[in-house]
Amino acid sequence: MTAVAVDVALLAIDAGRLTVLLVEPEPPALAGTWSLPGRRVRDDESLDATALRALGELAGIERPTVLLEQLRTYGEPTRDPRARVVSVAYLALAGSPLHPSPAPRAVVADAAEVLTWPAERFAYDHAAIVADAIERVRSRLEYTALATALLPAPFTLGELRRVHEAVWGGPLDPANFRRKVLATPGFVVPADGPAVAGPAGGRPARRYVPGGATRLHPAMLRDR
Amino acid sequence: MTAVAVDVALLAIDAGRLTVLLVEPEPPALAGTWSLPGRRVRDDESLDATALRALGELAGIERPTVLLEQLRTYGEPTRDPRARVVSVAYLALAGSPLHPSPAPRAVVADAAEVLTWPAERFAYDHAAIVADAIERVRSRLEYTALATALLPAPFTLGELRRVHEAVWGGPLDPANFRRKVLATPGFVVPADGPAVAGPAGGRPARRYVPGGATRLHPAMLRDR
DNA sequence: CGTGTTATGGTCACTCTGACCAGAACAGGA
């Protein structure tokens, strides 16, 4: 009989970098590899609920996430050599840096670095899941106002730009980024309150709050 | 124990319209509703293989499809009142009009019309799956050269345009469509051979064959 | 030989974009 599991790739922005949460696999045979938190689906439990339970039980993360959506389902008969397990992969995004409980060993890794790891460093096919998750976030940033939810409000346009730079992995022109953000209706709205300079000095920047829009028109396309 | 199934939305272009394949559900309690062809996943079978088997066993369709990709997985505990079934939904596209075997009752329905049906006319949550499938095809047509695979080669730009019109559900400007297609590298290449007029007469049109590109740059965005 | 139909080629104004420049407004050190 084939079993159903849910694996979750939880990403966050931390110190200007995109990070991913990894845990040690439970089977002793897989020691030395990393995996995503995952749990079997209970009979009376929705897939979303299983995803949240996996984050809580395996990493001690109980906070609601900014985004929780399905990635795709991995069902190759040989993906788990011990038994037939069909896994529904989820993407989760946290609105602030992660602090997993150290009890069940969990770590926060740099996403760009993890992408360079060989697949053998992961348990099962979790290398593919991680890659899919990162690509999905990169795509979501183009068409949605997701970046504003990954920052504590209010924020400056420089902080918002550094979120995009962290996810997309390259520098963006500050002036052009500003023009596009302000030209997109509902992306951000100015917050009252004083302008404030960043940790590196510079001219103090005006602060903004999320503008209520979810889909961006026009989109913020990254270079390809 | 929760079971795993695959449901397939098979779409095709037929006489200038987008169509979807529907079958009668097997449980007698669901008589009077329509469903997508679906099968339980066997222990040694990949999800893709299950999707193809469902099309063969329930509609007699054995031809390889132009596209076969996962949509998403539907796993609400109550989606099947008889048992817990997690269903991996697939989108399949055929390169020519469908001719299902009539033995297990299968029909080809107009996709635009099916979208207006109330959800009760479908078994399970298949109304949502059909809607997701149609939206996926509409999106694929924007970013990929998929339309060239839905036509027998060689084809005219008018025929290619009518594929886009059928999927997107609205008229397109022939001159602008032509300009965009020809400006996109690798979308189509001219075929040698004579120009030919369509069934309604008019100036004979040059014929083209698929150009090898899969992703389109720039994209062919529909209006929203 | 006109009429209807479709294909093809072109114009025009408008939007969006990347590359780039320059000044504004701060912090901190000389």
Next chain:
DNA sequence: TCCTGTTCTGGTCAGAGTGACCATAACACG
């Protein structure tokens, strides 16, 4: 105080892409 480094903010400019639209070409048919 003055200079330097930094970031923010506003602007220009050329080029690509687009929708709306027009005109002509090339057939079939009555």
